[in-house]
Amino acid sequence: MQLFVSIAVVVAAAALGSIFTARSVRGWYTGLKKPPFTPPGPVFGPVWTFLYLCMAVSVYLVWQEGLQTAGVLTAFILFWVQLAFNVSWSAVFFGMKSSRGGLAVIAILWLLILATILASFRVAVWAGVLLIPYIFWVSLAAYLNTGIWYLNRKNSPPVT
Known part of the structure; x- marks a missing residue:
């Protein structure tokens, strides 16, 4: 049941x-100037599918250790908080069309992912390992977000 819930929520x-x-993605984003090394559009879907699967299995492995066990609740809560920031980044960057606001969110997201990885490693090594590709991809996303903000900064609405 925990695996089902983990997958369903992710x-x-x-x-x-x-x-x-x-x-x-079909409108605003296509008109933006993008930095070097921006992956082609069709790459994003499969990569995020893989990453979300890894994330679901990771939180499941943490959950399996029992929330009453030392450190487990911390890793469990950090996971869900970073996932909320993951969704928030999409809402700010794409929904609000704010690369500047996206920078603030993705910086916090990156730190939360790092904290989640470290906490997960202490609970179940594989739970931490499964999140390593995620932090690498979000590092690339942070680079892209920064580049998009810089190259298009006149078009970026203020953070409200």
Whole structure:
């Protein structure tokens, strides 16, 4: 049951984030100047699918250790907080069309992912390992977000 819940909630978060993304990717995002090394559009879907699967299995492995066990609750809570920031980044960057606001959110997201990885490693090594590709991809996303903000900064609305 814990595996089902882990997958269901992560998939729901992914779906919510994709609502914001889908609306902008075909319009606003295509008109932006992008930095070097921006992956082609078709790469994003499969990569995020893989990452969300890894995330769901990671939180499941943490949960399996029992929330009453030392450190488990911390890793468990950090996971869900970073997932909320993951969705928030899509809402701010794509939904609000704010690369500047996206920078603030992705910086916090990156730190939360790092904290989640470290906490997860202490609970179940594989739970931490499964999140390593995620932090690498979010590092790339942070670079892209920064580049998009810099290259298009006159078009970026103020953070409200």
